[in-house]
Amino acid sequence: MTGPLAILGPGTLGISAAQWAAECGLETRLLGRDQHHAEAGLRRIHTRWDRAVERERLSSEARTMAVRRLSAAAFGPEALQGAATFLEALPENIEVKHPVLAAAGEWGPKDVLLLSGTSALPITELARRSGLVGRLVGFHLFVPVPRMAVVEMAVAPGTLPKCVEQARDLGKALGKRVVQVRDQPGFAAARMALAQGLEAMRLVEAGVASAEDLDALMTLGYGHPVGPLELSDRVGLDLRLRIAEGLTAAGEARFQPPALLRALVDAGHTGITAQKGFHHWNKEGRRTS
CATH class of the missing domain: 3.40.50.720 (NAD(P)-binding Rossmann-like Domain)
Structure with a gap:
């Protein structure tokens, strides 16, 4: 430069x-x-x-x-x-x-x-x-x-x-x-992370397991540094929703956002910046639950 x-x-x-x-x-x-x-x-x-x-x-x-x-x-x-x-x-x-x-x-x-x-x-x-x-x-x-x-x-x-x-x-x-x-909507990284995050949200929505336990399966079972729901909170649930809506509008039905994601965003529970999403967060950006 x-x-x-x-x-x-x-x-x-x-x-x-x-x-x-x-x-x-x-x-x-x-x-x-x-x-x-x-x-x-x-x-x-x-x-x-x-x-x-x-x-x-x-x-x-x-x-x-x-x-x-x-x-x-x-x-x-x-x-x-x-x-x-x-x-x-x-x-x-x-x-x-x-x-x-x-x-x-x-x-x-x-x-x-x-x-x-x-x-x-x-x-x-x-x-x-x-x-x-x-x-x-x-x-x-x-x-x-x-x-x-x-x-x-x-x-x-x-x-x-x-x-x-x-x-x-x-x-x-x-x-x-x-x-x-x-170049394509969602590039590559956002598509991969979003697909995993949306599936985890559907599992919470269906009552399969808690957000904490689902994240633990991925961190302790597969060695991921953070689970898909914690990552979604960190990225911002509002951003995740916008990306999912954009991909769905482009004809990719598999990215249809779960009702739970919409409900959280509508309630203002958008993740780490709001201190509440699938997990609770303090002002320093650390999980409290």
């Missing part, structure tokens, strides 16, 4: 990605809807680094260098000046994503690499809606980005090889294994 990495969206994904990029030595700009929004995300990252130093997971020197590499700015033409890469890390809604991608393509340098952090929206359609056919690459980072060792790179037909290689190089600079997948 010959210029900064600009990340739009100081939410869970954007903050995690910006934190890790700065730790990896990349000049990084965290962008928000305004300066205050961006700086609020910056403060959260600084707090994380403070805690990491206290717990001796990060040296004071490394923290100082990372802080110097990370800045905050409002999303606009000035924030894209000189940027080598633009990554949107916004909610999984094509109506939210495509206008900002179009703006980034217009405001950024003519050779800026344009990435979408979506985990499920088809890049072909997102690129078409953004006026970026051939230029947009899916770059699905897993949260928490510092701990997850892979990035799912979704490539639409006709994407310029240069863009694909630049995205692959960024993944390597972030210390990730880059897995390239063919």
Whole structure:
């Protein structure tokens, strides 16, 4: 990379990605809807680094260098000046994503690499809606980005090889294994995880076993780091529902969301951020039941 990495969206994904990029030595700009929004995300990252130093997971020197590499700015033409890469890390809604991608393509340098952090929206359609056919690459980072060792790179037909290689190089600079997948709704990772999660939800709905016990079967029986229902809580049940609905609308009936999932989302029990889903969570993101 010959210029900064600009990340739009100081939410869970954007903050995690910006934190890790700065730790990896990349000049990084965290962008928000305004300066205050961006700086609020910056403060959260600084707090994380403070805690990491206290717990001796990060040296004071490394923290100082990372802080110097990370800045905050409002999303606009000035924030894209000189940027080598633009990554949107916004909610999984094509109506939210495509206008900002179009703006980034217009405001950024003519050779800026344009990435979408979506985990499920088809890049072909997102690129078409953004006026970026051939230029947009899916770059699905897993949260928490510092701990997850892979990035799912979704490539639409006709994407310029240069863009694909630049995205692959960024993944390597972030210390990730880059897995390239063919563009389709849900890519590959979301489809596999969703299929398992939805089946676990149907088993709870049918009274086969509790959420805790079903997760235990997968963690203790198959060695998964977390069970499918805990993972669903961590991802967000509202996001799981939107992806399932999208795949179902595309004609894939096997992803029909269970009534239990709809009921939880309707009640506001969307998982870890709401502190309640299939499990209960505290404010620090730890399970309490």
